[in-house]
Amino acid sequence: MLEEKFDAIVIGAGMAGNAAAFTMASGGLKVLQLERGEYPGSKNVQGAIMYAHMLEKIIPDFRDDAPLERHLVEQRFWMMDDTSHAGMHYRSDDFNEAKPNRYTIIRAQFDKWFSRKVREAGATVLCETTATELAYDAAGKVVGVRTDRAGERLLADVVILAEGVNGLLGTRSGLRKLPRAESVALAVKEMHFLPEEVIEQRFGLKGNEGCVIEAAGTISRSMTGLAFLYTNKESISLGIGCLVSDFAATMESPYVLLEGFKNHPSVRALIAGSEVKEYAAHLIPEGGYKAIPQLFGDGWVAVGDAAQLNNAVHREGSNLAMTSGRIAGEAIMQIKGRNLPMTKRNLALYKTMLDSSFVLKDLRKHKDMPALLHTNSHNFFMNYPQLISLAAQNLVRVDGTPKIDKEKATTAAFISARSRWGLVSDALRLAFAWR
Numbered sequence: 299m300l301e302e303k304f305d306a307i308v309i310g311a312g313m314a315g316n317a318a319a320f321t322m323a324s325g326g327l328k329v330l331q332l333e334r335g336e337y338p339g340s341k342n343v344q345g346a347i348m349y350a351h352m353l354e355k356i357i358p359d360f361r362d363d364a365p366l367e368r369h370l371v372e373q374r375f376w377m378m379d380d381t382s383h384a385g386m387h388y389r390s391d392d393f394n395e396a397k398p399n400r401y402t403i404i405r406a407q408f409d410k411w412f413s414r415k416v417r418e419a420g421a422t423v424l425c426e427t428t429a430t431e432l433a434y435d436a437a438g439k440v441v442g443v444r445t446d447r448a449g450e451r452l453l454a455d456v457v458i459l460a461e462g463v464n465g466l467l468g469t470r471s472g473l474r475k476l477p478r479a480e481s482v483a484l485a486v487k488e489m490h491f492l493p494e495e496v497i498e499q500r501f502g503l504k505g506n507e508g509c510v511i512e513a514a515g516t517i518s519r520s521m522t523g524l525a526f527l528y529t530n531k532e533s534i535s536l537g538i539g540c541l542v543s544d545f546a547a548t549m550e551s552p553y554v555l556l557e558g559f560k561n562h563p564s565v566r567a568l569i570a571g572s573e574v575k576e577y578a579a580h581l582i583p584e585g586g587y588k589a590i591p592q593l594f595g596d597g598w599v600a601v602g603d604a605a606q607l608n609n610a611v612h613r614e615g616s617n618l619a620m621t622s623g624r625i626a627g628e629a630i631m632q633i634k635g636r637n638l639p640m641t642k643r644n645l646a647l648y649k650t651m652l653d654s655s656f657v658l659k660d661l662r663k664h665k666d667m668p669a670l671l672h673t674n675s676h677n678f679f680m681n682y683p684q685l686i687s688l689a690a691q692n693l694v695r696v697d698g699t700p701k702i703d704k705e706k707a708t709t710a711a712f713i714s715a716r717s718r719w720g721l722v723s724d725a726l727r728l729a730f731a732w733r
Contacts, residue, residue: 304330304422306630307443307454309429309467311338313619314602315460316412317356321627323419327634330452331413331421332445334428339409346535347510347528348403349617356624357415361397365407367530368508369398372501376564378515378525379687383564385513394507402508402528402535432457432471432598439641440597443467456597456630456640460623463583463603473598474591477606479546480672481585483523485539486552488560490572494532500568501529512613515683517559519550522584522675524613525559527568534569536560539582541672552579582615583608587665593652594645601626607657611664611732618657625651666731677724681715 308319311333319331347370353360371394374387393399417423433442433451442453459468463482468474501509511527518525523540538555545552559565583589583606590606593599601607602619609618629648630640638644652658671678688711692704712721 302453303442304328304452304454305634306330306456306458307332307429307452308421308458308460309443310460310462310465310602310604311335311413311416311423311425312409312460312462312602313412313616314604314607314623315458316409316416317620317623318458318460318601318627319416319421319423319623320356320412320419321624322630323416323421325627325631326420327631329421330454331416331423332427332429332443332452333413333423333425335425337410337425338413338423339406346403346405346408346616347613348401348408349614349620350397350399350401352617352620352624354397356620363411365403365411366506367402367404368503368506369393370400370402370508370510371503372507372509374509374511376511376513376515377683377686378513378517378562378564379683380516381563382687382690383513383515383562384686384690402510402530404530404533429461429467430470432467432473438596440471440595455634456599456645458623458626458630459598459600459604460602460619461604463581463606465604468600468604473595474600474604477581477583477585477589479543480541481583481589481606481668482542483539483582483584483610484542484545484552484579485537485582486556486579487535487537487577488556488574489576490534490536490569490574491532492534492569492572496571497529497532497534503529506531513559514679516680517562518555518675518679519548520676520680521545521548521550522671522679523555526613527565533575534572536565536569541584542581543672544675582610584610584668586610586668587658587661588668590658590661593649594642596642596645597640599626599630599645599648607661609660609664611667612660614660618661621655621657622652625655625657663733664731670727670731674724674727677716677720685712685715 305327306329308315308331323329372389376383376385428446429443431444432440435441469476508529513525521540521544525538528535538559601622607618608615633644689708692708
C-alpha cells in the first residue's frame with residue numbers, strides 16, 4: 299500500500315466519516331478510510347438518536363437491514379428541580395408510519411453496520427490505524443497522511459477530517475485550533491438493561507415504539523447542561539452532559555451528576571431493577587455557529603464533530619454529521635468529475651453546498667443561543683426550574699389558601715429572584731437568540 303494513491307482518505311468511521319466514504323465509494327472513487335478503534339463503533343457504547351431523512355439520502359433502503367432499536371413516537375421535555383419536574387410532551391400516532399422519522403440506535407452496532415455498507419460500496423477500511431500527521435507537498439498542499447504503522451505514508455488527492463471534536467490530526471497540523479472549553483460539553487452515559495415488556499409498560503409503548511426524555515434544571519447544579527433518557531428495545535440509554543468550562547470552574551464530578559439524575563424521583567422509577575452494563579464518556583461540540591472552524595483548505599475538508607457541526611439547541615448531531623459527510627463527498631466527486639485539483643479554491647464548493655443546506659442555516663439561526671445559556675446558566679438551570687416548580691405547586695395544591703394569595707406569592711417569588719427588569723430582559727434575550 300506504500301506506493302498506492304487514493305482519490306480520498308477519510309479519517310474516522312463515525313457518522314460523518316462513513317457518510318463521506320460511502321458517498322464517494324458509491325460514486326466510483328478510490329477511497330481509504332482509517333479508524334483507530336478495533337472496529338468502527340468500538341469506542342461508541344452509547345445509545346443515540348438517528349434521523350431517517352438524512353440517512354435515506356445516503357442509503358435509501360437502510361431500513362431493510364440496519365440495526366434499529368425503536369422508532370420514536372413521543373418526545374418529552376422536563377424542567378427539573380430537586381424533587382419534581384414540570385414539562386411538556388408530544389406524542390403522535392402519525393409517527394407509526396411506514397417509514398418512521400427518528401429511531402434510537404446503539405452506536406456500536408449501527409457504526410459497524412454502516413462501515414459494512416462502506417466496504418460493500420468499494421472503499422478500503424483500515425481499523426486499529428491512527429493517522430498521526432498530514433503529509434504535504436512542496437507547495438504546502440495536503441497530499442495524504444502518515445500513520446502509526448511504522449510511519450507509513452498514504453497518499454490521496456484529498457483528506458477528509460472526520461475524527462471527532464477532539465481529533466488531534468487537524469489540530470497538530472494547525473488546520474484548526476483545539477476547541478475552547480466553553481464550546482465543548484463532556485457527557486457521561488450508562489446503558490440500563492431491562493426486559494422489553496417492562497420498558498413498554500413503563501413508557502406506555504407497544505411494539506417498536508420509542509420515547510425520548512430530555513431534561514434540564516437543578517440536576518446540572520447551575521451549569522449549562524442537559525440530561526436525557528432514550529428507550530431502546532431491551533435497554534435505556536441514560537446520561538447527562540455539561541460544558542467542560544463549567545466542570546473546570548465548579549470542580550463538579552460528571553459521575554456525581556449522573557448519579558443525581560438517576561436517583562431523581564422522576565427518573566428512579568423508570569429504571570428501577572435495571573442492570574447497568576456499560577458506561578462511557580465523550581465530548582460533544584456545543585459552540586454552535588460561532589465555533590465553526592475553517593472547513594476546507596488545500597487538499598482537505600472537515601466534517602461532523604471535527605467541524606463543530608452540532609445543533610445544541612435542538613440536540614441534533616448525527617443528522618448534521620451524516621449530511622456534512624455526504625455533501626463533502628458529493629463536492630469532491632464534482633471536483634473530480636471536472637478533472638480539477640483539490641485546491642482550497644475548488645474545495646470551497648463544499649462550503650457553498652453546506653451553506654445552502656439546513657446544516658448551516660439552522661446553526662446560523664441560533665448563533666447567539668450558546669453564549670446566552672452559558673452566561674446565564676444560574677438563572678436558566680437553577681432559578682427558573684425552582685420558580686416553575688413553585689408556581690406549579692401553588693397551582694395544584696389545595697390547602698385553603700385563597701387563589702389570589704397564591705398568585706401573589708408566585709409573582710413575588712419571580713420578582714424577588716430576578717426583578718421585573720431581569721424577567722423582561724431574560725425573555726427578550728431568549729426570544730432574540732431563538733430567532
